[in-house]
Amino acid sequence: MKWKELEEEPCSMARTIGVIGDRWTLLILRECFLRTRRFEGFQSALGITRHLLAERLKKLVRQGILRRVPYQESPKRHEYILTQKGLDLYPIMMAIVHWGDTHMVDVRGRPLLHQHRNCGKDFDPVMVCSECGEPVLAKEVHTHPGPGASRPLAQKEAPAPKPKARRKAA
Template identity: 45%
Template structure:
């Protein structure tokens, strides 16, 4: 299988990888979600090549995660704004962050914090089953092959 086959997979994890499955794309998305929206700003922060950045921005746009919006005319310049689809990835990113803090620890401090918007207090993400309210853990879950 090649990368180009991934978008057509039935598995949602595989389709997610077809968009975000490389070293940089999720970090670019993260930056736009944290308010960094211009080509040069993203490039300077991540220090990735302009070539790759250009390519990834196009990919994120084509999958509906970013929207290219002009912020000035003459010369026309664009900002990359996260769409609702991108914003809906925030909880996933936060769950991922909590996982990495436990399982890929470091002495360095996290550059960003996720706070409750109303109270400005730290949040502690937990994945639950909306049907029962019970926490989802590897112990509570049974994975079954689907045969439709």
């Protein structure tokens, strides 16, 4: 499977992964949310090679996640700013950070805290159901094909312990 194919699969997850699903892209986006805007800023904050950085920024611009905005003429210089589409990635970023806060911190605790200006408190992101407002657990979700499903792609697996004379069971 090549990257182009990913973006054409009938799966919102595959398509999204095709766009932002690599290590450098995710780190670049982290920097964007921390207000980094310029080439040198990304480069020195991340230690990414300039070559790859240029490539990834181009891709993010092509995808409409960043906008390349000039901030001075001659030498032309641009800043990379999150578009609305890019800002919409925020829940993904927060979910990633939150998992790390839960499962990857050392004894010292979390490196970064997030304060919600609305209520003034440090918070964690919680995923709730848009319909009933309750927190959503994986077990409580049933997944089924929508209008854009061509190949099923879901549930294709798990032929269910076909009990047709199996081998010596464990």
